[in-house]
Amino acid sequence: MSATVAQPIKPWRVNFKQAWPEIAGAIFAVVLTYAIVSATPLKGKLGFFVTLIFVATIVAAGISWLRRDRKAAFNSVSTVLVYIAGLFVIVPLASILYEIVRRGIAGLSWGMFTTDMAVTASDAPLSEGGILHAVVGSLYVVLIATIVSVPIGLLTSLYLTEIKGKAASTIRFFVQAMSGIPSIVAGLFIYAIWMIALGNQYSAFTGAMALAILMIPTVARTSEEVLKLVPGDLREAGLALGGTQWRTVAMIILPAAQSGLITSVILGIARVAGETAPLLLTMGGADALNLNPFSGYSSAIPFYVWKNFSMGTELSIQRAWSGVLVLMIIVLIFFSITRLLSNKKGRF
Template sequence: MSVVDLDLDQAETPTGRPVSASTNTHQTTVFAVPAGSDVAPEHRLRATVPWPQVLLVFGCAVSAYALMLVGYSYLAGLSGAVGFGICWYAVFLLMVYVTAREQEGRQAASDRVASVVVCTAALALLAPLVHIVGFVVIKGLPELRPGFFVHDLRTTAALSDRASGGAGHAIIGTLEQVGLAVLIVVPLGIVTAVFCNEVRGPLRRPVRMFVDTMSGVPSIVAGLFIYIVWVVGLNQHFSGFAASLALAILMLPSVARTAEEILRLVPSGLREASLALGASQAKTVWSVVLPTARGGLVTASVLGVARGVGETAPLLMTSFGNKVFNADPFSGAQASLPKFVWDYFQAPNQALVDRAWTATLVLVALVLMLFTLARVITNRAAPGRRRPRRKASS
């Protein structure tokens, strides 16, 4: 199969006339088919970066900034970063519109302004995340060392140097608590999603409303509930398992709602075909619906883990914290990364504060890895991303 890349400016219509295009921003790929075949060639548009337009927009931004430096401060006599930013953005959009209108017309200018507004809004949303991650990396990276992942604070005093101790006990505690919460939440969340999406009954709407209500429960309320029922009521004391129960309450609505949305994407024709072949509804769900949606269900589980891994309030009243290793989540207080950060950010010793920043870096890296894993799983599970099977050579 040969592939021919054609520029839109050089493409021709069936009548032989060239197709006109204002800007060369896309390319089309034509897949050749064997002679005599009834299959029409497949055309796919591939977006390319319009670098002249990008440079033009960048020039408008720099020009607007230079103009505002002169006009806002010296001529108008105004001050303030917020007012300067608003005025600069207005002048910037005006320059983009004027330059695009002179080159491409009014309609293209309106589209260009809309594109610039959307792109700048995306950058504005991305800027706080980049700032937070960068700030945490700058603060926590200097104290990051191999011993930080394997040592605890057993022999670390308040005035010990920065090379003493680590957060290995907190990392182990977080992994165990989140792991137990996943074992509780994933089966319950998927079963709840199957019930809300596949079962037709009077209880479906109340269950869905209950799940939506649980998603708005504050984390401190979940921790207080487990403290009253499990720690005090059943006299089970502080433990990592109590923290897992509190985290499960917070993670369950996220997993259930996301899994339900994934199950809705399964084509109804698959269910109807399975039922038409004589399969029961339970067999259809188990053999058709769940395998089809397994990639999305894994993504829902990973997002639920990311929802609960950084919670601090429930851990204050359930796991309580510990300075030494405790690998048994069912017996005794257990440390965790959020509780570790909470404890040592308030310490008077700068070495302890630096350890808290390093633990924050580890926690942020863990959350980012979970979201990245969810994105990778989603992309691989998408139908358009599946690799075609190779045909056996005859």
């Protein structure tokens, strides 16, 4: 007599027999909503969705109540609301992405990345001119802002978590306050102090300074949260092995928190990559490629987009949409690279 061979099954998986009332309920809710919207003065997509929230909740609650009890009814109400909330986040995001690709793709060409707008008018045909100056400018400002803010932000977070000095609570308060300042204020601050009071000129570096003001608090706060997650055990173990505080932090704490710290840098870059307002005040907005980040007017992609939108002609608006698409692609590439870097094994 041979033993029967056990087959792996998932008894907890919902099959059609159990799920059909829910599926029927969902279809019924959509049909009912459609009927209500056609029969009443409620109009359009918005009316449809608002009605759907109410109808779906009531239908789901009713089905659960009939099949089980009151507790199940409350449970399905919350489930339906959570699903709808998720839908509300995904639908606008997806439609924004779709719209950017749809409108931006028309103006996309290789020539766009090899030329600038120095001799081209905004409403010249799309085969002329390009975005090179803005791409280079954006890379400069983001790179310089990152180089300036990451060390400052990281050291601030180390002060808050490792040194825990007397000023820690004050510094934490100011970092939080700083992360709330509107970006135009950061631009005005650099404009007033760095340019007017100290006599510096428009340049990519000046723009990067404004972005750094926005980036430092983001990096400092997220790094602090990440460093707080590193177990105190590891600090003690490092110190108990005869390490100084600096060597313990550099050899144990920072590597242990590495992937989280990279995420904090990504968040900082995400904060500033699309900023327009502070750059309007600090970069001058050149149309020609400027390879020197420390002097002369220069541009950035958000600046380029703003400039072309404000021209208002059909072709310039097309240029703006393509600029948005390029910015999105660059940010995506950058995120992918940093994600790959941080996905090492054996970390937190």
